[in-house]
Amino acid sequence: MSPMKDSDIARLMAQLQESSDSDTTTKVVTKARKSSSKRTKGSKKPNWESASLPSWFTLSKYGKQVFDELYMFINNADPVMLIGGTGLGKTAMTSAVASAIGRGSTSFNCYSGMDIASLVGLWRPNKGSIEWEHGLLTRAIIEGLVVLIEEYTRATPELKSKMFGVLDSKNRYWALPEAGIDSVPVHEGFTMVASANPAGNGYVGTMREDKASMSRFAGVIEINEPLADENKAMLNATNDKDLSDRIVRFAEILRKDPLTYISTRDMYYLATTIKSGMSAKRAVELTIAPKFEGNQETIITNARSVFEELGKEINLEESVADAIKGAN
Numbered sequence: 001m002s003p004m005k006d007s008d009i010a011r012l013m014a015q016l017q018e019s020s021d022s023d024t025t026t027k028v029v030t031k032a033r034k035s036s037s038k039r040t041k042g043s044k045k046p047n048w049e050s051a052s053l054p055s056w057f058t059l060s061k062y063g064k065q066v067f068d069e070l071y072m073f074i075n076n077a078d079p080v081m082l083i084g085g086t087g088l089g090k091t092a093m094t095s096a097v098a099s100a101i102g103r104g105s106t107s108f109n110c111y112s113g114m115d116i117a118s119l120v121g122l123w124r125p126n127k128g129s130i131e132w133e134h135g136l137l138t139r140a141i142i143e144g145l146v147v148l149i150e151e152y153t154r155a156t157p158e159l160k161s162k163m164f165g166v167l168d169s170k171n172r173y174w175a176l177p178e179a180g181i182d183s184v185p186v187h188e189g190f191t192m193v194a195s196a197n198p199a200g201n202g203y204v205g206t207m208r209e210d211k212a213s214m215s216r217f218a219g220v221i222e223i224n225e226p227l228a229d230e231n232k233a234m235l236n237a238t239n240d241k242d243l244s245d246r247i248v249r250f251a252e253i254l255r256k257d258p259l260t261y262i263s264t265r266d267m268y269y270l271a272t273t274i275k276s277g278m279s280a281k282r283a284v285e286l287t288i289a290p291k292f293e294g295n296q297e298t299i300i301t302n303a304r305s306v307f308e309e310l311g312k313e314i315n316l317e318e319s320v321a322d323a324i325k326g327a328n
C-alpha cells in the first residue's frame with residue numbers, strides 16, 4: 001500500500017482543470033435529459049444553473065466548479081473519487097449531478113468486514129427451489145445507475161478486486177460466478193463515484209489506497225471546503241437572516257482551527273434545533289460540542305459570544321407560557 005501524495009492529487013487536479021477548460025466549444029445544455037443509449041464522451045458542457053435541483057440545494061463558488069467537473073465525469077460514465085471531510089456535501093452533490101444528467105442514483109456504505117452478498121446477489125429459497133436474486137450493485141450495473149460508494153477505502157479487498165472489471169475504461173464486465181453467470185451486460189451509463197474521508201486529522205488530501213486501485217479512477221476531486229453556499233443553506237433552514245448569519249459566523253470562527261472544523265451537516269442540525277425553539281447555548285451543547293472531543297470548552301465559549309444577544313431578540317429563552325402571557 002502506498003499513500004497517495006499531494007503531488008499526485010495536484011497533478012490530477014491540473015489535468016481535470018485542463019480538460020474542463022479545453023471543452024469550450026461544446027454547447028450549453030439547458031435541460032436535464034434521460035441518459036441515452038448512445039453515450040458520446042465529452043459531448044456536453046455542464047451547467048449547474050440550468051439543472052433542476054431541489055430548492056434547498058445551493059452551491060458555493062467551489063461547489064459550482066465541483067458540480068461541473070463531476071458532471072463531466074458522470075456524463076462520460078467515468079469512475080471518479082471524491083476525497084474530503086465528512087458532511088461537506090459529497091453525497092448531496094453526487095445525487096444532484098446524477099439527477100441533472102437524468103440518471104438514477106443509489107449508494108451504499110463500506111465498512112470492514114462487510115458482507116458483499118447483498119450488493120452482488122444471493123440465492124434465495126422460493127417455493128421449494130432456490131433462485132438467484134441480483135444485489136443492489138448488480139442491479140445498478142445492469143440498469144445504468146450512478147452508484148455512490150461511501151467510505152470506499154473501507155471496502156473489503158474482495159469487493160475492490162471484484163470492482164476492477166467495471167472500473168476499466170473499455171470492455172467493462174461484471175462477472176457473477178456465484179450465480180453461474182459469466183458476466184452480466186454493463187449498462188453504458190453505469191458510473192461509480194467513490195467517496196472517502198481523508199486519513200488522519202485535518203483536511204489534507206492523503207489517503208491509504210493502493211496505486212492500482214487509484215489508477216482506475218478517471219479523476220480524484222478533493223473536497224476540503226463546503227460545497228454549499230452556506231449563507232443560503234442556513235437561511236433556507238431557518239428562514240431567519242440574523243440567526244443564519246450568526247451560524248455562518250460561528251462556523252467561520254470554529255473553522256480557523258482544523259480541530260473544530262464543523263461541517264455543513266453540523267451547521268444544519270444546529271440551525272434546525274435553534275429554529276425549533278431550543279436555546280442556542282443548549283443547541284450547541286447537543287449538536288456541535290460532543291462531536292469535537294477535547295474542544296468543547298472553546299466551542300461553548302465561541303457560541304456564547306456569537307449567540308449572546310440572540311435569545312433576547314427573538315425570545316428563545318422564554319417559555320411558551322411566558323410568551324403567551326406577554327402577548328396578552
Ligand SMILES: Nc1ncnc2c1ncn2[C@@H]1O[C@H](COP(=O)(O)OP(=O)(O)OP(=O)(O)O)[C@@H](O)[C@H]1O
Nearest residue numbers: 057058086087088089090091092228233264265268
Ligand atoms: N449543496 C448543498 N446545499 C445545501 N445543503 C447542503 C448541500 N450539500 C450538503 N448540504 C447539507 O449538508 C448535509 C451533509 O451533506 P452530505 O451528506 O452530502 O455530506 P457528505 O460529504 O456526503 O458527508 P459524509 O462524508 O459524512 O458522507 C446534507 O444533509 C445537507 O443538510
Ligand SMILES: [Mg+2]
Nearest residue numbers: 090091150195
Ligand atoms: Mg456522504
